[in-house]
Amino acid sequence: MKKKKTLILMAFVISLFTLTSCSDDDNNVVTPIPSNTIADFVAANSDFSSLGAALDRAGLTGVLDGTTAYTVFAPNNAAFDAFLASNGFANLEAVPTDVLTQVLLNHVVSGTNTSSDLSTGYIKTLAEEATTQNTLSMYVNTSNGVVLNGAATVTTANVDVDNGVIHAVDAVIDLPTVVTFATADSTFGSLVAALTREDSFTYVATLSTKTSPAPFTVFAPTDQAFADLVAELDGVNSLADIPTATLEATLNTHVVAQANVLASTLTDGMIVSTLGDNFTINTTNGATFTDLNGRTGNIIVTDVQAVNGVIHAIDKVILPSLE
Template structure:
């Protein structure tokens, strides 16, 4: 009987101990993980460690850790390693800080934009063009996933942060020049074909790739769409660009570029003479921005201020022509 009583006491003490522990455990404060900023999320993501190191070197951590809303296209570690190799840098420390800062800002858009809200067209990054301090554009193509400036794909989308969203990308998005945008945007595929025709006596691609600060950059380019070129062929009664002789093609292309000036749409005025590589054309803004060539033909400017690192593009709906005989 005594043994039974002792056993009951042990069981009772055990139950009291368990209950006491449970009550004590319930009273402990519940630790809730606090929401994280873009910078904090990057620091907590192993595959973004190179990005974090770059942000720290460029003194941009505070920017992406503070107020405001941002969309960040975040290059993976592999993407950063490829960027260094492709540009001849042995390490991140070899990249000039001012260049690194602009490259990083070229991956940031103001405001939160989820992947489902991205559409094909031009956005605006926080990077800037030197001569105008205008924000650089970014070409977003959503026809098959999300591709940026024709070189970088979103591989992981919609990582939510308290101050915006992160989309991880597979390549660093370099600072785009005029040619980069022409190649990235299929709207200009016929223009690219014209600029690269093998019999041309002028190297447009090399010239329009000239770095800012080096003559003849920066440039202002009036870029005709594919539809504009198709309309031109019909107007001239020819079936393809190959039917246009080299002197005429070159004279035509020259009329679409201004050297030594980053002319924004806001600076255009009525009856303004625009001096291109091929001669003068006339800009007007009343009723919509237009260009008039020496034949009296009018081209509408349908997209303005696509800002590259070495100049600006304005998209036009009709090819400008030299004086027709």
């Protein structure tokens, strides 16, 4: 009898242990966490279906579905519709793949950049200039919200995803030309005024082209540089007082055609051949230049890269020979 009771007790213990083990196994089942990459977010949101289709066509969906962190400025469907209409494309399939790829990469920045990380100035996208493969710049203006290249506004910021952050924007950010940056960056307001002062000037049209004589290298004087020039020249009280021929010759002396000259290629004593007169680069005590009148100035910002050339900001207007 005692043996029978022992067997019954053992069976009860074994059954209890089995039930407990099963219960523990059930409790330890790990439910996979759904993936929420940039690509996942785009695919799950119908308002970004055009962006998703564009990424698929350009072969970039996989890039945004990995572990590398990116910041994406994401245009909605209405933004893509406006982009296609303004560029004469019937649909996404009509956009050349190489062009579409670079336009999309122009919305992507390396790393995670929340809105608090952004400040007024230039950042680099993943798009490239064709002759140098230098990555394109993007001008960020945070004075009133976040505006990109003077054209696209962030409408929803800081959408966290597994591999970075998304900021929704209300326009497709087209590939910037040197004119894009000149007009978007208020530092160059006087330069734009000079380039457009005369109806006969064709600078804007020329510097907007993406074919020959592009690419351009533009040494762009700041507003303060033009203010200093007005104070320097005799009988001149404003930009409007500079004789047209002198202004045109001066503007020509700031533009190099058919060359995307990066700061890394500038050397001491280098003669820069422009559409106007030449000037000399000096690199022994920082990046400076000397014009044909012996006037010197500083190169204060370098390698603002556009799709059709590069801008270097300078703090003094370069004058052609005044003799």
